[in-house]
Amino acid sequence: MKKKILATAIIFGLISGILPASNIVQAAPIQKVSFDGTSSQMTEGDLVNVKLKTVNAIGSSKYIDVYYTISGTANSSDYYFHDGTGVFRLRDNELSFPLYSIDEGGLELDETVVITLQAAIDSDNNNVAIDQASKVYTHTIKDNNGPP
Numbered sequence: 001m002k003k004k005i006l007a008t009a010i011i012f013g014l015i016s017g018i019l020p021a022s023n024i025v026q027a028a029p030i031q032k033v034s035f036d037g038t039s040s041q042m043t044e045g046d047l048v049n050v051k052l053k054t055v056n057a058i059g060s061s062k063y064i065d066v067y068y069t070i071s072g073t074a075n076s077s078d079y080y081f082h083d084g085t086g087v088f089r090l091r092d093n094e095l096s097f098p099l100y101s102i103d104e105g106g107l108e109l110d111e112t113v114v115i116t117l118q119a120a121i122d123s124d125n126n127n128v129a130i131d132q133a134s135k136v137y138t139h140t141i142k143d144n145n146g147p148p
Helices: 003-019
Strands: 032-035 039-043 047-054 064-071 085-090 093-103 111-122 135-142
Touching: 003 093, 032 039, 032 111, 047 085, 047 135
Parallel strands: 039 135
Antiparallel strands: 032 047, 047 093, 064 085, 064 111, 111 135
16 A cells, blocks of 8 residues: 555656646636526517526637527517527626517516527637526516506
8 A cells, every 4th residue: 555655656656746837727617607697577669688607717719608598478569689590699797688678569468588598619620518496587577558
């Protein structure tokens, strides 16, 4: 047992003598993307800001492309935003984007817009983790037209 420990120490000493400390590879900080809040609601005709965030800082010349899909009971006539799929580009630790609901003027049921983060890729083409606990944002648009 003592021989194994001694041999390990000798090998480590040789390796550390060969490689200067400046050449030792440092692990990159782990990135993770999520929504800052997973639900909200507003009345037709109102505006809400939806926020994405990262766990660790993004370097000054770096970015993360976050791919998403939109679903729910609302459609593009109920809100101003993209339909289907799209990409957010995070260049900072947070990204805030507006979600505006349209007042259609008639009595209807409340509707939902569901934005789901699908994938994230950094500027070096590496996959970035998505926080599974906050990868879905559900927004409820409440009807403001009561019965006459």
